[in-house]
Amino acid sequence: xxxxxxxxxxxxxxxxxxxxxxxxxxxxxxxxxxxxxxxxxxxxxxxxxxxxxxxxxxxxxxxxxxxxxxxxxxxxxxxxxxxxxxxxxxxxxxxxxxxxxxxxxxxxxxxxxxxxxxx
Amino acid sequence: xxxxxxxxxxxxxxxxxxxxxxxxxxxxxxxxxxxxxxxxxxxxxxxxxxxxxxxxxxxxxxxxxxxxxxxxxxxxxxxxxxxxxxxxxxxxxxxxxxxxxxxxxxxxxx
Numbered sequence: 119x120x121x122x123x124x125x126x127x128x129x130x131x132x133x134x135x136x137x138x139x140x141x142x143x144x145x146x147x148x149x150x151x152x153x154x155x156x157x158x159x160x161x162x163x164x165x166x167x168x169x170x171x172x173x174x175x176x177x178x179x180x181x182x183x184x185x186x187x188x189x190x191x192x193x194x195x196x197x198x199x200x201x202x203x204x205x206x207x208x209x210x211x212x213x214x215x216x217x218x219x220x221x222x223x224x225x226x227x228x229x230x231x232x233x234x235x236x237x
Numbered sequence: 238x239x240x241x242x243x244x245x246x247x248x249x250x251x252x253x254x255x256x257x258x259x260x261x262x263x264x265x266x267x268x269x270x271x272x273x274x275x276x277x278x279x280x281x282x283x284x285x286x287x288x289x290x291x292x293x294x295x296x297x298x299x300x301x302x303x304x305x306x307x308x309x310x311x312x313x314x315x316x317x318x319x320x321x322x323x324x325x326x327x328x329x330x331x332x333x334x335x336x337x338x339x340x341x342x343x344x345x346x347x
Contacts, residue, residue: 157338164240165275165283165326167336178334181238214282223273223330224288 120144122215122228136202140215153218154198158211241339248345254315259327267308271330274312322346
């Protein structure tokens with residue numbers, strides 16, 4: 119059974135870098151059948167797609183975040199990581215890790231982790 | 238890319254049917270059959286209800302159905318139940334190889 123577990127600091131200072139890890143169990147991130155990505159949700163607001171990575175290493179990012187985002191994969195640990203630089207209070211959100219099936223909009227989600235940007 | 242357009246709120250009585258619309262453009266909703274719908278209860282992770290416009294995952298009630306016409310996708314819930322009260326989001330693939338969400342719709346069961 120697929121499990122996606124997000125982890126990382128719950129508090130980040132403005133202008134610093136946010137780093138999160140998604141540990142995947144029940145599936146291999148090296149599979150050609152899936153994309154692995156991140157989605158966020160500011161408190162009381164809607165969902166925002168951040169980006170994803172394919173097993174080949176190719177990535178796609180939201181145009182509004184592209185200049186600050188990096189998504190990477192560590193196949194030895196079966197983990198997917200998110201790095202968001204130069205954060206501001208507007209980056210305060212619950213960050214979700216998600217798996218999407220290749221050739222489909224079918225998406226499965228982790229439980230999410232809250233990151234607060236504050237000094 | 239702009240968010241897909243959903244009504245901020247809809248409501249219905251138990252047993253009734255409601256439909257939530259999700260309007261995009263020919264560059265997203267209208268261009269691909271990669272539209273999904275998610276249900277989110279307070280302080281919970283989103284749950285997949287419909288994928289690829291009209292497909293229902295195993296375990297999701299057949300009271301939930303999806304469709305698309307032109308640049309607008311729709312989620313219909315029939316036989317409304319109290320447990321259906323939640324936020325609903327649509328999501329679509331785009332020509333830029335990215336994904337975009339709708340702003341969300343709050344469903345109230347009266």
